[in-house]
Amino acid sequence: MAIDIKGVLSPLSAIGTLFKHPNTLTYPETKREIPKGYRGFHINDLEACIGCANCQDVCMNEAIDMIHDDNPHNPKNTSGCIPRIDYGRCCWCSLCTDVCPPHSLKLDNECIYADADPDNFLFMPKNKKDIS
Numbered sequence: 001m002a003i004d005i006k007g008v009l010s011p012l013s014a015i016g017t018l019f020k021h022p023n024t025l026t027y028p029e030t031k032r033e034i035p036k037g038y039r040g041f042h043i044n045d046l047e048a049c050i051g052c053a054n055c056q057d058v059c060m061n062e063a064i065d066m067i068h069d070d071n072p073h074n075p076k077n078t079s080g081c082i083p084r085i086d087y088g089r090c091c092w093c094s095l096c097t098d099v100c101p102p103h104s105l106k107l108d109n110e111c112i113y114a115d116a117d118p119d120n121f122l123f124m125p126k127n128k129k130d131i132s
């Protein structure tokens with residue numbers, strides 16, 4: 001019976017990878033730079049949001065609920081509500097930001113989040129003034 005020398009030796013070629021630069025990142029020590037304009041989490045300028053619910057109406061994934069704002073930020077917000085995003089449903093299409101009359105709702109670069117509890121994917125967008 002002939003021995004398949006090539007088949008026997010080919011696994012040894014993996015040793016060569018020990019001396020190559022890795023193609024992976026040692027996250028979280030090393031983080032990939034997020035490109036400018038990347039569609040990440042929503043932010044909302046609550047001092048400008050008028051509670052009109054345009055963002056909720058346009059969302060085809062029904063990812064937005066209007067939630068009562070217990071700490072009113074804008075006297076012109078007559079509904080007293082602000083949007084909450086369900087990141088289990090959102091597809092980051094950004095239609096909600098397109099139809100926001102005061103342009104208060106935007107997508108930020110921040111995009112990394114992990115949790116095993118699905119309820120923790122309901123997010124109130126951070127207030128713009130708290131992150132700038």
Ligand code: SF4
Pocket residue numbers: 058059060061062063064085089090091092093094095096097
């Ligand atoms: S980005 Fe698109 S899917 Fe996500 S909440 Fe806005 S409209 Fe809905």
Ligand code: SF4
Pocket residue numbers: 044048049050051052053054055056082083096099100101102103104105
């Ligand atoms: S975020 Fe914009 S579209 Fe949504 S309720 Fe506020 S003002 Fe209206």
